[in-house]
Amino acid sequence: MTAIALFDVLYCYERSGFVLSCPRLELRLGELTLITGPNGSGKTTLSKLMCGILRPKQGRISIFGRRADELSLGEIGSKVGYLFQNPSRQLFAPTVWQEMLFVQEILGQDPQPARARAEQLLARFRLADLKERRVYTLSRGEQQRLAICTMLMGGAEFFILDEPTAGLDRSHRTELYKLMDELLLEGKGLAVISHSRELASRWKCRQVRLREGQVLA
Amino acid sequence: MKSADPRVKLLWAVVCTSGAVFFSKPWWMLGLTGFSLFGALLFGADLVGLTRRLKRFLPVLLMVAAVQVLFVRTGAPLVVVGGRVLLTADGVWRGLSAAMRMVIIFCSGAVMAREDSRRVINSLIQMKVPYVFCFSLFAALRFIPLFGEAFAQALTALQLRGVDLRRVPWRQKLRLYSALLVPVLAETLARAENLAAVMEARGFGALPQRTIYVRNTMNGRDWAAVAVLLLVGVFAVRFYYAS
Ligand SMILES: Nc1ncnc2c1ncn2[C@@H]1O[C@H](COP(=O)(O)OP(=O)(O)O)[C@@H](O)[C@H]1O
Ligand SMILES: [Mg+2]
Numbered sequence: 001m002t003a004i005a006l007f008d009v010l011y012c013y014e015r016s017g018f019v020l021s022c023p024r025l026e027l028r029l030g031e032l033t034l035i036t037g038p039n040g041s042g043k044t045t046l047s048k049l050m051c052g053i054l055r056p057k058q059g060r061i062s063i064f065g066r067r068a069d070e071l072s073l074g075e076i077g078s079k080v081g082y083l084f085q086n087p088s089r090q091l092f093a094p095t096v097w098q099e100m101l102f103v104q105e106i107l108g109q110d111p112q113p114a115r116a117r118a119e120q121l122l123a124r125f126r127l128a129d130l131k132e133r134r135v136y137t138l139s140r141g142e143q144q145r146l147a148i149c150t151m152l153m154g155g156a157e158f159f160i161l162d163e164p165t166a167g168l169d170r171s172h173r174t175e176l177y178k179l180m181d182e183l184l185l186e187g188k189g190l191a192v193i194s195h196s197r198e199l200a201s202r203w204k205c206r207q208v209r210l211r212e213g214q215v216l217a
Numbered sequence: 218m219k220s221a222d223p224r225v226k227l228l229w230a231v232v233c234t235s236g237a238v239f240f241s242k243p244w245w246m247l248g249l250t251g252f253s254l255f256g257a258l259l260f261g262a263d264l265v266g267l268t269r270r271l272k273r274f275l276p277v278l279l280m281v282a283a284v285q286v287l288f289v290r291t292g293a294p295l296v297v298v299g300g301r302v303l304l305t306a307d308g309v310w311r312g313l314s315a316a317m318r319m320v321i322i323f324c325s326g327a328v329m330a331r332e333d334s335r336r337v338i339n340s341l342i343q344m345k346v347p348y349v350f351c352f353s354l355f356a357a358l359r360f361i362p363l364f365g366e367a368f369a370q371a372l373t374a375l376q377l378r379g380v381d382l383r384r385v386p387w388r389q390k391l392r393l394y395s396a397l398l399v400p401v402l403a404e405t406l407a408r409a410e411n412l413a414a415v416m417e418a419r420g421f422g423a424l425p426q427r428t429i430y431v432r433n434t435m436n437g438r439d440w441a442a443v444a445v446l447l448l449v450g451v452f453a454v455r456f457y458y459a460s
Contacts, residue, residue: 051377053373053377074379074382075381077376077377077378082374086370088403089370089374089400090370090374090375090378092371092397094399102396103379103380106392106393107385135399135403136403136407150378154378
């Protein structure tokens, strides 16, 4: 099933004049798509367009069959999870456990089922021992996994990861790959921005290349 | 007056911001706001451009003002609904003065933002302020745009977590805004730590003195402006506490 589709999308940053153009691109559930290209070629820009953080000047984007411009960020977020290059910017609560329940609490939802689900997710992604740890004392890899767990709490089906391997040592990378495998096995979709050869050789997957703002599918 | 010596602009900013902190009488606040706006225009601050860039902080500032309006319970009741006092004179006044205070500080900031930071550092050093302090201060100011970016991204991330800002009830909204500060502060602290290490690694602060090549000079107009500002300052203090 198609999760995210871009049709002849054009985007331009007014401040720098950088233009990104993408003819047609479909991202499906149960698949991994690698987005590669040199620094400054527009990978982050493309990924932000895919989840509605940036809105295209021309063209159309559909997210789970609905037009992105008719969806609020909140609605998109319940389907698509976005991992920032710098995951500490998407963590808000003091401790790991509070972070998992943060949104449910803000929205005033019944805490009981959320708690059970949070326990389960933390155990599955090897974060259970860190429950009471301060979020900002976590390593980058742990912060990433926590951020992805919170997206799963929100029910995301498609995940966009912006340079997740940057700055991770081998053991954290292995954890990340395991997590990606599990998500794929569950039928979730993944779009991963990366330069890493390791990724491309580990999964024989589709690659989307970018050069100077041009998407060369 | 765009080319006035940085020291003149600094003095003006000090006069305005200390007024903003110490004044609490309505007419004085209003007068000071006018004085600040006039000064900002005179010194050629880019008020419109800066306002546009800081637009996204507006909700936070409005919240701060609104909280005062709603929660200050003293003073004559202004709006009464069904026997319950909604707005009081003191509350409205506190809200207004909070807003004016922000305008005044914004004006001072806008003028200093237009000035070349090297010129300001040099004039501070010429005024015998320790150079380590001057450079640290300006390193700190460099962090402000970073605040904006981190704050905007945190806000986006929060919405992507499924929080629709329009649907969050009032009381929770306050909690939301304080939660947004967590990633912003964490990142700022981390960067500050890095910056400090990098500066020290390059030998910053190794010697107690530092020479400067370009010296700022005050011309006649600058001295006149300083005299006027000092007079205004002294008279303001004199009459504010007399009345
Ligand atoms: N907020 C912005 N405003 C203006 N220009 C930007 C902004 N963000 C990125 N750019 C520019 O767009 C180009 C692509 O950036 P980005 O998508 O971050 O590249 P990548 O992630 O591939 O390194 C760069 O040249 C960058 O300078
Ligand atoms: Mg990038």
